[in-house]
Amino acid sequence: xxxxxxxxxxxxxxxxxxxxxxxxxxxxxxxxxxxxxxxxxxxxxxxxxxxxxxxxxxxxxxxxxxxxxxxxxxxxxxxxxxxxxxxxxxxxxxxxxxxxxxxxxxxxxxxxxxxxxxxxxxxxxxxxxxxxxxxxxxxxxxxxxxxxxxxxxxxxxxxxxxxxxxxxxxxxxxxxxxxxxxxxxxxxxxxxxxxxxxxxxxxxxxxxxxxxxxxxxxxxxxxxxxxxxxxxxxxxxxxxxxxxxxxxxxxxxxxxxxxxxxxxxxxxxxxxxxxxxxxxxxxxxxxxxxxxxxxxxxxxxx
Amino acid sequence: xxxxxxxxxxxxxxxxxxxxxxxxxxxxxxxxxxxxxxxxxxxxxxxxxxxxxxxxxxxxxxxxxxxxxxxxxxxxxxxxxxxxxxxxxxxxxxxxxxxxxxxxxxxxxxxxxxxxxxxxxxxxxxxxxxxxxxxxxxxxxxxxxxxxxxxxxxxxxxxxxxxxxxxxxxxxxxxxxxxxxxxxxxxxxxxxxxxxxxxxxxxxxxxxxxxxxxxxxxxxxxxxxxxxxxxxxxxxxxxxxxxxxxxxxxxxxxxxxxxxxxxxxxxxxxxxxxxxxxxxxxxxxxxxxxxxxxxxxxxxxxxxxxxxxxxxxxxxxxxxxxxxxxxxxxxxxxxxxxxxxxxxxxxxxxxxxxxxxxxxxxxxxxxxxxxxxxxxxxxxxxxxxxxxxxxxxxxxxxxxxxxxxxxxxxxxxxxxxxxxxxxxxxxxxxxxxxxxxx
Numbered sequence: 001x002x003x004x005x006x007x008x009x010x011x012x013x014x015x016x017x018x019x020x021x022x023x024x025x026x027x028x029x030x031x032x033x034x035x036x037x038x039x040x041x042x043x044x045x046x047x048x049x050x051x052x053x054x055x056x057x058x059x060x061x062x063x064x065x066x067x068x069x070x071x072x073x074x075x076x077x078x079x080x081x082x083x084x085x086x087x088x089x090x091x092x093x094x095x096x097x098x099x100x101x102x103x104x105x106x107x108x109x110x111x112x113x114x115x116x117x118x119x120x121x122x123x124x125x126x127x128x129x130x131x132x133x134x135x136x137x138x139x140x141x142x143x144x145x146x147x148x149x150x151x152x153x154x155x156x157x158x159x160x161x162x163x164x165x166x167x168x169x170x171x172x173x174x175x176x177x178x179x180x181x182x183x184x185x186x187x188x189x190x191x192x193x194x195x196x197x198x199x200x201x202x203x204x205x206x207x208x209x210x211x212x213x214x215x216x217x218x219x220x221x222x223x224x225x226x227x228x229x230x231x232x233x234x235x236x237x238x239x240x241x242x243x244x245x246x247x248x249x250x251x252x253x254x255x256x257x258x259x260x261x262x263x264x265x266x267x268x269x270x271x272x273x274x275x276x277x278x279x280x281x282x283x284x285x286x287x288x289x290x291x292x293x294x295x296x297x298x299x300x301x302x
Numbered sequence: 303x304x305x306x307x308x309x310x311x312x313x314x315x316x317x318x319x320x321x322x323x324x325x326x327x328x329x330x331x332x333x334x335x336x337x338x339x340x341x342x343x344x345x346x347x348x349x350x351x352x353x354x355x356x357x358x359x360x361x362x363x364x365x366x367x368x369x370x371x372x373x374x375x376x377x378x379x380x381x382x383x384x385x386x387x388x389x390x391x392x393x394x395x396x397x398x399x400x401x402x403x404x405x406x407x408x409x410x411x412x413x414x415x416x417x418x419x420x421x422x423x424x425x426x427x428x429x430x431x432x433x434x435x436x437x438x439x440x441x442x443x444x445x446x447x448x449x450x451x452x453x454x455x456x457x458x459x460x461x462x463x464x465x466x467x468x469x470x471x472x473x474x475x476x477x478x479x480x481x482x483x484x485x486x487x488x489x490x491x492x493x494x495x496x497x498x499x500x501x502x503x504x505x506x507x508x509x510x511x512x513x514x515x516x517x518x519x520x521x522x523x524x525x526x527x528x529x530x531x532x533x534x535x536x537x538x539x540x541x542x543x544x545x546x547x548x549x550x551x552x553x554x555x556x557x558x559x560x561x562x563x564x565x566x567x568x569x570x571x572x573x574x575x576x577x578x579x580x581x582x583x584x585x586x587x588x589x590x591x592x593x594x595x596x597x598x599x600x601x602x603x604x605x606x607x608x609x610x611x612x613x614x615x616x617x618x619x620x621x622x623x624x625x626x627x628x629x630x631x632x633x634x635x636x637x638x639x640x641x642x643x644x645x646x647x648x649x650x651x652x653x654x655x656x657x658x659x660x661x662x663x664x665x666x667x668x669x670x671x672x673x674x675x676x677x678x679x680x681x682x683x684x685x686x687x688x689x690x691x692x693x694x695x696x697x698x699x700x701x702x703x704x705x706x707x708x709x710x711x712x713x714x715x716x717x718x719x720x721x722x723x724x725x726x727x728x729x730x731x732x733x734x735x736x737x738x739x740x
């Protein structure tokens with residue numbers, strides 16, 4: 001008897017479940033606004049990006065404002081439209097083309113970050129420093145301060161603008177350096193060269209003082225990874241002569257008591273390890289890349 | 303009994319669980335409604351034949367005007383009353399309507415709207431990292447027949463769009479707004495620090511803060527008593543509109559219009575309240591000097607054994623950092639140290655070029671001055687005493703220009719511009735000045 005009662009209850013329950021199957025027809029997902037990203041009638045900039053970057057390199061560029069890609073607490077502005085193509089084409093010229101020439105055409109297709117976000121202004125930190133670029137996960141690079149970008153071929157160029165141009169490529173080479181070492185780590189000995197001298201207080205140190213202590217820039221003092229990629233970026237953008245010039249101008253002892261001779265030796269050791277890392281890991285002749293990159297930079301500012 | 307209870311409960315369960323009523327509050331899904339709202343806004347924006355007049359009040363409270371012409375291909379053309387360029391050159395950029403948490407209007411490439419929000423203070427005179435606290439991403443609050451209300455999504459500035467008439471658009475195209483905006487060129491065209499509005503035989507000293515759209519009038523009233531009036535202003539067509547009119551006895555000033563610059567006399571012709579002819583010209587001395595300012599300025603740092611800081615040195619004849627001191631590598635600032643040291647029994651002040659390492663200020667080189675002379679008419683006179691440190695030959699000119707200007711025999715007026723800052727203005731012709739910060 002008990003058994004039967006359970007049967008009845010069980011079938012009632014089944015009935016309940018079946019009865020409650022309430023199927024609302026799914027709406028056509030095409031009607032969801034903004035699904036799959038924003039679209040707009042393509043203009044000349046969109047066509048250029050598609051032909052020059054997306055088709056050959058599978059790189060997407062977001063130049064229109066999208067707060068979701070950026071820090072939510074910062075005051076930022078989108079780039080001027082007239083800056084987008086000049087900046088992207090110089091990036092192709094200085095960075096992508098030179099890697100293509102030195103490392104073969106497949107290297108960049110594989111490792112080139114696939115997504116660029118462009119911002120018109122720099123990103124100001126509360127302590128007064130500015131961020132000019134960030135990289136994430138080997139995929140995404142955010143470039144700031146496009147509106148300040150002016151090469152010698154643009155109207156209104158003054159020699160001081162060369163600093164912004166160099167800074168832009170310094171940023172790109174810096175971030176790409178991160179992508180390389182995030183794929184294959186550099187030798188751990190590098191981290192031991194300046195061990196104990198890395199500091200979060202780097203922004204209170206001038207580049208001059210940092211160099212006296214064996215760091216190529218003040219930012220290189222912030223962490224070994226930054227040190228490594230700052231070496232890459234500075235060497236590429238300043239060129240061999242520029243590096244020699246920087247080293248020759250180290251005079252006086254550093255804040256940590258490093259003598260100029262020691263500082264120069266440390267920087268030369270770091271340089272050698274960067275060159276070896278490129279040769280061993282990526283089969284890239286770094287000095288060849290350096291010569292070409294510096295020549296491309298000079299073509300923009302001299 | 304127990305079983306009956308069980309069945310009854312089960313039956314209730316069945317009945318209750320079968321309530322399939324969905325009862326949506328709205329008769330369409332959120333996506334359908336959102337698309338509809340966005341389409342409505344798009345139709346409204348692109349459907350105004352003469353575009354839209356916009357009033358934007360930033361979070362700082364300053365009022366700016368725009369004229370927008372939207373189309374159906376995500377492009378917008380605009381004028382703005384930011385400066386004479388934005389008021390006369392129509393600029394095209396991109397916009398889009400997007401479903402964020404609310405339907406939103408985004409100006410998504412750089413346009414005149416972004417100038418106000420640019421974190422680079424050299425663009426708009428605001429603060430670094432903040433700009434003028436404005437927005438370019440707006441939520442669409444309400445859509446009426448011929449107006450749209452919007453609220454900035456980042457700083458909360460307010461914008462109202464109203465359908466424009468053909469005349470509204472013409473007012474931009476034929477240069478009326480540009481003419482009014484000439485008002486903000488006063489500081490660039492009149493080289494004197496002090497400027498006066500002369501109207502009906504009476505003079506009012508004016509000082510302008512273009513970034514905050516604020517103007518201060520200083521004058522003596524009929525009884526000779528010093529008066530001051532500070533108000534924000536905005537532009538409308540050909541007018542500069544004072545938000546709070548100035549009243550001086552029977553005189554009221556509420557608008558300035560019809561500006562024109564006369565290079566021959568270095569002055570502006572202008573109409574007050576629409577009709578009364580007036581002029582704005584430079585002056586070489588303040589109308590009401592702050593007699594104690596020089597001693598107050600000097601004593602403040604003497605008491606604290608500290609220094610006044612100037613990052614850009616002297617502004618001379620319309621040129622910022624006229625002596626190019628910023629081109630000295632590693633320069634932190636030009637600082638003024640009262641009672642820096644003593645030599646041959648003279649306790650001297652020092653105007654020092656300095657650099658910074660860590661938290662230390664280093665003296666590069668500097669000019670020493672004997673104790674200053676404070677005149678009864680509110681000036682301070684510095685008297686050169688000597689040079690401290692070695693001046694590298696390539697910076698000699700910058701040093702000598704700065705030191706000899708400081709040494710000028712007529713001295714300087716001091717104008718306190720805020721609790722922590724003074725402008726020190728050459729009494730020779732008021733065409734050179736330097737800003738000291740605490």
